[in-house]
Amino acid sequence: MTARAHTPESQDELLEYRLSLRLGPVHARQRLGIEREAEARVFGPNYKSFHLENLTSAPGFIRFCLQLVGLFRRGQNNSRRLNTTSNHFHIPDLPESFEGYRILHLTDLHVDMDEANLQAVIDRISSLEYDLCVLTGDYRRLTWGPVDEALEGMAQLRDAIRGDAYAVLGNHDSIRMVPALEDMGYRLLMNEHVPIHLNGETIYLAGVDDAHFYKVHNLHRAGDDIPLGNISILLSHTPEIFREAAHAGYDIFLCGHTHGGQICLPGGIPVTLDSDCPRALGRGLWRMNGMQGYTSPGSGTSVINVRLNCPPEVTIHTLTRGPE
Template sequence: MTARARTPKNQDELLEYRLSLRLGPVHARQRLGIEREYEAQVFGQGSSFHLENVTAAPGLISFCLKLAGLFRRGQANSRRLDTAHNRFILPTLPAAFEGFRILHLTDLHVDMDEANLQAVLKKIEPLEYDLCVLTGDYRKLTWGPVDGALDGMSRLRDAIRGEAYAVLGNHDSIRMVPGLEDMGYVLLMNEMLPVEHQGEKIYLAGVDDAHYYKVHNLHRAGDDIPIDGVSVLLSHTPEIWHEAAHAGYDVFLCGHTHGGQICLPGGIPVTLDSDCPRHLGRGYWQANGMQGYTSPGSGTSVVNVRLNCPPEVTIHTLTRGPQ
């Protein structure tokens, strides 16, 4: 028996073995290796890639907002979610999918603020939809324990009706995959699944995080989609918009930017933490025939405050246009 196929001897080996079976050994080794290296840097006071990993950052930002008299308002804003409605006009959409509704949730950071999670659960409860998709960032931090995030995601799964398809974001550990899948989330890790409705199909693809881990693979996710099939791609970040558009995807759903979260009056983001044009930072957009939507997300990061950028859950409706 080779070393790669040996029987796992401890919890870490068991996890790596299960992930290797699920994702393939290269993907599992790459993602786990980068996570371990990064966590060693965080705990060793090395380099970091997110503001929340600067120990003083949340307190400093909160202090400045309180000094300006904006903290309480911003916190209340973060718990007051909108339901946004968007239409994708797809002339080749199969007739059975006319009016098909997709509930889009992203950047939930479920262990960040219990009041926000409760607001999400309350907001989605009365909504009507045919399918739910989630585009990453379920954990508060980019490192450390996953139990709090998994607990919140379990409660969310209980509130979601029907199938729930998900991808991981840069805040999410690959260690969360078995737990999320055991809850009933369908993780799309550079994978595609056909979605059947009344005897016809569209194709739902999803890629692993393209922002920090760079483990996305659009080819692997999309190679088996028929050339004339309508495709929907889930990505945590909009940063791969250009390559996705040229790969031929019809619809691109993402998050990551939080729409800026703390914006200037008029919703002008101070930063989007994303290497993409600013017009892709929030809402509907188009590129090379592909239609996209960047949700500002339901949760918050660093501090549970939003200014001039309300959180949302999104209902996307697929249509062939005027009949």
Template sequence: MQLSDCSEEEQAGLARLEARIGRTHLRQRLGLEGEHEAHVVRPGTHFFHLENWYSVHGLIRGVLTLAGLHGRGRRNVLDIRRREHDVPLPGLPAPFDGFTLLHLSDLHLDLSDAFVDHLIARVRGLAHDACVLTGDFRFRTFGPYAPALAALARLRPHLGERVWAVLGNHDTIRMVPGIEALGIRVLMNESVRLERGGASIVLAGIDDAHYFRTHNLHAAAADLHAGDCAILLSHTPEPYRQAAHAGFALMLSGHTHGGQICLPGGVPILTDSDAPRALARGPWQHHGMRGYTSVGCGASVVDVRLNCPPEVTLHRLRRA
């Protein structure tokens, strides 16, 4: 896909984005998206991409129906849990002690109107200081994205004033102008500085590191200073090693869905990630960096969850 393949409205929005992130990043992402739409197997990344093989989705639904699990699995998708997570961070400035981030990941908002209704009901009224979204706004990995943006517009009033996001492997870069028009800043290998009580922390975000691999930690960390307490948003936990050595104190991610369809006890069958299975869900630590992998709000491939309920997470930052 090239810029010339986009509508005039898309071209105008992407031209503004190009001025910010650079011509190379934009053209690379658009080109890879064009290749991505036609491939289930892609050399050089994960060998197999179940998310892209849509002919098998019906087979999975059929197997679950025969096993008597499809109906229960669909109901589980609407059973969105609230998780609370205290995060002790060395170097966190005193004014940020207790600062709370509402973390939503893998929203797949065009799944159904009923799902969006339940997600709104779950986040409505939750007290938080800022909101972060770690990608996958769309259910499919390609095709129309307007329904996902329309659903995000319904959700947006319930996320608070300050919202930041990164893209996932289900998202197209053509969504960025529409997302930002809703008052959500998409961090494309960029960072912002959050101020509170005369102190600051850094919030950085990278582009998709799973399929498109257009992430750039050097650019995302370019404005970090010695002594900064920095938080990284990444759709996937896969670049955890590089992030840990780039000066980040905390990494928030998703992508794995915690397995989505799990064995009893929450043991994932598949996580579609190169990261260790210990990083597939919940809190973890690598060297001095803490991390948290959300199991996600929505569902992908099939609209079913088993032994792995969806979640929204409140991360409360604490001085270590």
């Protein structure tokens, strides 16, 4: 008796069942349904956002313009030269055991965009010292279609990351990637939180699903059970929910999405941030209602693998009780 082959339909059913068990049936149905209906649209729901990456003519047009002015090759080389940026979060109430705790922050990797860029990220983090790694979304180049190449790249990256790695999804990522990413050793925080224990003391790490395109973030579900008065860090793909997060009481907010503009005018002035937030939140350290936030310009590129006046980075955040 021969075993029945797995058809695409049966594989989809198995995936949906696994996602329902992992995330709950409502979240799984909602995210999958929106992906099927709208993942490749140029305009977001209610036409409130514009997605250049979904315009099929955009990469060729931008490449032509940059080649015309002699900037394409320079921009491509720039995209493969990563900086290591150090940032300190000063938290007076930080548990003593977490003094000097280091968090490696990676975001907007788009690992199937450019093999040389992915290798540059792997090379860059290989010598870094850190206690925890967090990733804030956009692992895939496109916003629709197959996920296999992105998953292969994420597997290579996971081999290079030491210790625990917690992640959230971005607007480029399919929820279909969750089981495979977790099988690799990434822990996805899908409107969830986890305690981080050290020497009998605890801080909390929370994460929300994409708040930019899919609008499936849920800060209440992510943080309602975090004990009052404990230090909490929120991972979000985009800075757009900064007000909600600040009023929810998170101490630290880590995000990406903006690429810092990726193609900027001299002085690092972004042409666009593709994000509904103040420009002051488009890159680097910021504050809002007592919450400290950091928007990383990311390690990868979107639409076209070039960067101008906006170098890519990997970020090491250090937690400290000391004065600023």
